[in-house]
Amino acid sequence: MSSSRRTEVAQLARRLADAHPQQVLEEAFQHFEQVAISFSGAEDVVLVDMAAQLGIPFRAFSLDTGRLHPETYRYLDTVREHYGFDLEFAFPDAAEVESLVNAKGLSSFLADGHKECCQARKVAPLKRKLAGLDAWITGQRRDQSVGTRGEVAVVELDAAFSTETRPLVKFNPLAAWSSAAVWDYIRANDVPYNPLHARGFISIGCEPCTRAVLPNQHEREGRWWWETAADKECGLHAANLRVVND
Ligand code: SF4
Secondary structure, three states: OOHHHHHHHHHHHHHHOOOOHHHHHHHHHHHOOOEEEEOOOOOOHHHHHHHHHHOOOOOEEEEOOOOEOHHHHHHHHHHHHHHOOOOEEEOOOHHHHHHHHHHHOOOHHHHHOOHHHHHHHHHHHHHHHHOOOOEEEOOOOHHHOHHHHOOOOOEEEOOOOOOOOOOOEEEOOOOOOOHHHHHHHHHHOOOOOOHHHHHOOOOOOEHHHEOOOOOOOOHHHHEOOOOOHHHOOOOOOHHHOOOOOO
């Protein structure tokens, strides 16, 4: 990877470290031609809303793992229609999922841990999607997991998906925002939200691996609750969490 790209990203990271998320989005769209928001169907809808408010064309994509809640599928269409844009989808490779399910059944993650299933249903399709981008934008926040996301930077070189010849920049505009700030924004701007949030879900992923949490329970306790906290990354972000921006 060229040192000029590293320098460029380091400068961007320093300049945007304390910037408002909408400014980060705007600069991401200005600096990169092939850039898209990764939209999970949860609170990261604020990024879609902020991008729409900028009034410039933008791209967003979701991963359809095949195991999302029915509410999330309906919600993804709600967002698409509300903002009037073509939400893109990335799907797992059918043969890969078929092979896993035929060998281990539909719920192998309960016995073997979630990483194998996440690799087939999330990481592989994401990798294919990112191969066509120069930069991507996520809703990751530091307060989502003190254990694994406490060092999320606003701008970083993607340590998981960059290659020597194709550096990938990752923007996390909401890195410094709290959950309360996100919900203040959603309410103040009448942003449509996933109805699962009204039923106690905070972090929303696949249906078999997500459950509602009780008051004062951390949101990540609703994900892969049969595993230890240190294992609760699906591979989409895990390798980025210790990246230094210079
Ligand atoms: S979250 Fe669960 S169902 Fe979804 S890809 Fe990962 S292990 Fe599979």
